[in-house]
Amino acid sequence: xxxxxxxxxxxxxxxxxxxxxxxxxxxxxxxxxxxxxxxxxxxxxxxxxxxxxxxxxxxxxxxxxxxxxxxxxxxxxxxxxxxxxxxxxxxxxxxxxxxxxxxxxxxxxxxxxxxxxxxxxxxxxxxxxxxxxxxxxxxxxxxxxxxxxxxxxxxxxxxxxxxxxxxxxxxxxxxxxxxxxxxxxxxxxxxxxxxxxxxxxxxxxxxxxxxxxxxxxxxxxxxxxxxxxxxxxxxxxxxxxxxxxxxxxxxx
Numbered sequence: 001x002x003x004x005x006x007x008x009x010x011x012x013x014x015x016x017x018x019x020x021x022x023x024x025x026x027x028x029x030x031x032x033x034x035x036x037x038x039x040x041x042x043x044x045x046x047x048x049x050x051x052x053x054x055x056x057x058x059x060x061x062x063x064x065x066x067x068x069x070x071x072x073x074x075x076x077x078x079x080x081x082x083x084x085x086x087x088x089x090x091x092x093x094x095x096x097x098x099x100x101x102x103x104x105x106x107x108x109x110x111x112x113x114x115x116x117x118x119x120x121x122x123x124x125x126x127x128x129x130x131x132x133x134x135x136x137x138x139x140x141x142x143x144x145x146x147x148x149x150x151x152x153x154x155x156x157x158x159x160x161x162x163x164x165x166x167x168x169x170x171x172x173x174x175x176x177x178x179x180x181x182x183x184x185x186x187x188x189x190x191x192x193x194x195x196x197x198x199x200x201x202x203x204x205x206x207x208x209x210x211x212x213x214x215x216x217x218x219x220x221x222x223x224x225x226x227x228x229x230x231x232x233x234x235x236x237x238x239x240x241x242x243x244x245x246x247x248x249x250x251x252x
Contacts, residue, residue, distance in 0.1 A: 023242070045217050052202070066195040074146065081105055081108055083172070088166060091165055094163075143193060154186075
């Protein structure tokens with residue numbers, strides 16, 4: 001799918017509404033055969049366009065919040081894993097188990113969860129962005145790193161939980177607290193992924209309405225201009241009035 005100008009989507013809807021207003025003032029002479037540029041269909045497209053923009057904005061806000069909350073929770077893990085490792089090493093857990101847990105700690109530390117807002121998701125987090133294959137590829141890679149973090153932390157907690165001699169006095173290191181953290185990171189990770197999927201779906205729906213070949217809003221705008229030109233003439237005041245109204249397909 002093509003990318004569009006960062007500010008082009010809302011401007012295209014606004015300008016299409018302006019085009020509609022002018023066409024509606026041209027009277028009975030504006031009577032196109034093509035369905036997409038009939039006045040009632042132009043009005044319907046405007047209403048749908050505004051709705052699609054609102055959906056993208058709302059989905060963007062929910063996704064941004066979910067990703068920020070996920071990042072805050074995941075930021076606590078490195079320090080917590082270090083504390084778990086030290087608590088195990090200073091307990092009565094058998095040396096073989098300490099070695100096994102230590103290996104799990106190293107595996108956890110080998111996966112760095114990248115923060116989407118600052119590193120991988122800059123373009124995608126822009127509510128005016130369009131789905132871009134390269135951006136999607138980078139974001140998918142970042143999502144997998146979060147998934148591995150969750151899996152590795154769960155495995156570490158399972159190993160610690162299996163040790164009867166692991167019984168720290170510190171509340172945050174106790175098994176119930178570690179189970180709660182597992183639940184928290186799973187919930188935050190799932191919510192971030194879910195809201196991101198909703199955001200991408202909203203972008204696709206918006207772009208389809210605005211840019212689909214022959215029937216989208218922007219193609220229909222150019223068709224309406226050509227129709228006015230053919231009916232009223234290229235030097236007419238009608239055509240000269242609507243001709244400068246801009247619409248964009250360009251990339252970000």
